[in-house]
Amino acid sequence: MKLIIGNKAYSSWSMRGWLACKQSGLLFEEVVVPLYGEDWEKRREGNEFAASSGKVPVLWDGDTVVWDSLAIIDWLADKVGRDRFWPKDEGARGMARSMAAEMHSSFPALRREMPMNVRKVYPPKPVKPDVAADLTRILEICAQARARYGGENPFLFGDFCAVDIMYAPVCTRLVTYSVKLPPFAIGYVEAVLNHSWVREWIEAAQDEPWTIEQFEEVG
Template identity: 55%
Template sequence: MLRLIIGNRVYSSWSLRGWLAVKQSGLPFEEVVVSLYDEDWPARRTRPDLAPSAGKVPALWDGDIAVWDSLAIIDYLDAQTGGTLFWPKDNAALGLARSMAAEMHSGYQALRNEHSMNLRKSYPRVPSEAVAENIARIMELWTLARSRFGAGGDFLFGAFGAVDIMFSAVVTRFVTYDLPVAPAMQPYVAAMQAHPFMREWHECAMQESWQLPKFEQPG
């Protein structure tokens, strides 16, 4: 059985992505939740199950095979499930989907830095100029995907898949900070919030007792 190590659900955006990927695969898995950045974290991150990823979560174990980084986990699980659950088949859609996922993986630093993930809080804020630029780019890409390839469902490429997983934590930030969403993209945000996997994650997050002061500030 797969074994997935994740961090605090309230705060860990990359853990959310890795967990969604395993849920999307449909494969059975054991889930291990560890608290990040507490007093025991320096020692915990050196344990054999976290050492291969240098303490980063999510970390996926398939027997003695370690896979970390959310995008790597998506691609590993895609290969294990016949390449049918994560990426669109049409070449034009696939090219856009791969590019969007990679841009999400490495980009939008202002949004990440100024609006950390926190599912417990509501911090309505006017975005900075840098964050507004990130939001404009995200709206541009979402609109492009939905208009060209989203006719088959409620998600960016119709069916829920890899790109939705990669943007899942961005959706939570739009909600937490009441950031502006283009009217045409509001149904997409609502669909993401209503997805059963997202609801399950949120419900479990609300049961956590950990409080990390560094993430309990509005930014």
């Protein structure tokens, strides 16, 4: 398999696709294509990006191409067993799928005002009402998941799973923008950021030679 991703410092969707590949346990080749770099427009017009219209991540599994992070999760879950990605309990699985889908389709204000940048920590500042609404919703559903299904483990549904993959980039944003969190959320964010794969991603981002100014001037 070959996974095409963007910059690890900035590309939240790439991070989700990459974590999904790690979760699968399957071997894969990682190809980083710097977003907005000199070769970006030319590269994204090539055949390897054709299916996704030039967006990352893109997973090539032999001659099969899968794009979009949630689709990559589902593709890999079909290959290695869904229990590796989703809770076994039916009620937990229903909630987990709903939370993953909501993260996939919602929270535009958070994405716009707090773009991912794992190399920065900005001082706290007032949060706009629409961003505050997004944060409130995220914290509410995460609290519900932890209370119902988290058990003694630190992740939302006990073991690290597809939902934690979908919410991992948000955890980095909460740190980057110094968002004040309730105690349960502090523990969850720490658990995600201390996961070995998440640490590997963030550490690799520190060594990237590329800088995208539009993502560096937000704070």
